[in-house]
Amino acid sequence: MKLFGYFRSSASYRVRIALNLKGLDYEQASIHLLRNGGEQFSEEYKQLNPESLVPALIDGADSVPMSQSLAMLEYIEESYPQTPLLPSNPHDRAYVRALALAIACDIHPVNNLRILKYLSGTLGVSDEQKNAWYLHWCAVGFAALEQRLANDPRRGLFCFGDRPGYADCVLIPQIFNAQRFNLDMSPYPTLMAINQRCLELPEFIAASPAKQADAE
Amino acid sequence: MKLFGYFRSSASYRVRIALNLKGLDYEQASIHLLRNGGEQFSEEYKQLNPESLVPALIDGADSVPMSQSLAMLEYIEESYPQTPLLPSNPHDRAYVRALALAIACDIHPVNNLRILKYLSGTLGVSDEQKNAWYLHWCAVGFAALEQRLANDPRRGLFCFGDRPGYADCVLIPQIFNAQRFNLDMSPYPTLMAINQRCLELPEFIAASPAKQADAE
Structure with a gap:
């Protein structure tokens, strides 16, 4: 798994916590939100996320990049059922x-x-x-x-x-x-x-x- | 089921569509967002939703009112699996x-x-x-x-x-x-x-x- 984020982005921070609570290993890549007018606006990053927002998450070499931190939390919860993040009722x-x-x-x-x-x-x-x-x-x-x-x-x-x-x-x-x-x-x-x-x-x-x- | 909403609120509109796609019956109550300084700020409505935002949803006479339209969509999807709103993968x-x-x-x-x-x-x-x-x-x-x-x-x-x-x-x-x-x-x-x-x-x-x- 690879998370494209920024240390101070709270949406990236959410996903880091969820991955850690699940005990999952992941790589990180930094997208600097201020440098060079914002690296999230680069054509390269827009391939990952056309919304130019961090984070983006890839799980599996050929998989489509995911966007939106709450969609990632749901994905992590559904795909890795150990240590549930949500109650059952x-x-x-x-x-x-x-x-x-x-x-x-x-x-x-x-x-x-x-x-x-x-x-x-x-x-x-x-x-x-x-x-x-x-x-x-x-x-x-x-x-x-x-x-x-x-x-x-x-x-x-x-x-x-x-x-x-x-x-x-x-x-x-x-x-x-x-x-x-x-x-x-x-x-x-x-x-x-x-x-x-x-x-x-x-x-x-x-x-x-x-x-x-x-x-x- | 009872949905507290407002005709023009897009968050209420989302939930009405989801309930209709599932073929579920529901009552509605109108919370007028402009009249009387906004009925969503009344003490009565705050009992349903302390955030003073519409919609709120109740499913079952003794159940706790729900807030946040996307949480309602997830609830509806999980509780009424007919006509899935989400894909399976x-x-x-x-x-x-x-x-x-x-x-x-x-x-x-x-x-x-x-x-x-x-x-x-x-x-x-x-x-x-x-x-x-x-x-x-x-x-x-x-x-x-x-x-x-x-x-x-x-x-x-x-x-x-x-x-x-x-x-x-x-x-x-x-x-x-x-x-x-x-x-x-x-x-x-x-x-x-x-x-x-x-x-x-x-x-x-x-x-x-x-x-x-x-x-x-």
Whole structure:
């Protein structure tokens, strides 16, 4: 398996955690999102992913490259059933996927690099307003997640039960991202307790941006 | 089953299509996104979905409400295996999910109501700039999808093969949405051919915004 990503990309970080939780071996290739105007826009990378977004994943020499981190999580879960990332009950599966999608759809894409660039470049928004934008959508999303997780009896040491899984793969990179923007995390004690537990596990440590070969 | 949605919400529209393709009966309740400052912000609705986003889905009298339209699609697919929405091969499943996620993560959330409101309200962006924002992200996303679908041998009459499925449930509402904003769809002939085929099917017709009880 080969993962094309970037150390600081939270979507790449999600997939690294999932692969580590499954105990799978994988190679990595770095696609630098800033250098040379963004290596994700190169013709070579567009062959892997016409959307010019990281990550991309190849599993098997002749296989078609995959895109979209959540599609990769589902693929990994279906293809490598050891150490399940999702619970078995359909309602619980929907709940865990919804936690992940609340981050992957409603926090992350609104705040990723291309959006922030458009805000300052095309719309001429100030750095202060751009930061406020980032913090606003993170805070709105985290507040809803905190409410869900704090009140749901299915939460355990991790987002669902006492084993890390699908939702944790998505939550931890988003918290990392928010902390880079100095979001005050004190209103989200439940999220932060889960974060702390995850960051003590070798699978999460090995997946963290600082531990990647392309870390700066 | 009971779906809480809004006639024009594309996320609700996705779920209506999926339920119709499966031939499932469901009740609907309308959550008006504009009236009374947005009914999705009412305390009553927040009990169903603390994220204040539509849709929400309940399956079974005592069951916990579900959120996030793609989690619902997965739930519907797993719980009602008749008329599969996803192919069976893991690589194909990843491909189809990635098509859906490319819309659900990278086009739709960047352009939904709360974002457009923030652009004009908080950032004081002009209507012209707000429209340009919408059209830009739609065009970027559709261009990548067109490239994928036009070149992938797995495309048939629909996004994958000759039966409508998971990706079509997400594509058709996004095209509807783009057309409301007068996006020029001529650069996307493959998407438009799929759209036309879908809009001839009773499952898609019954799910369309104009056919809903709360249509205006």
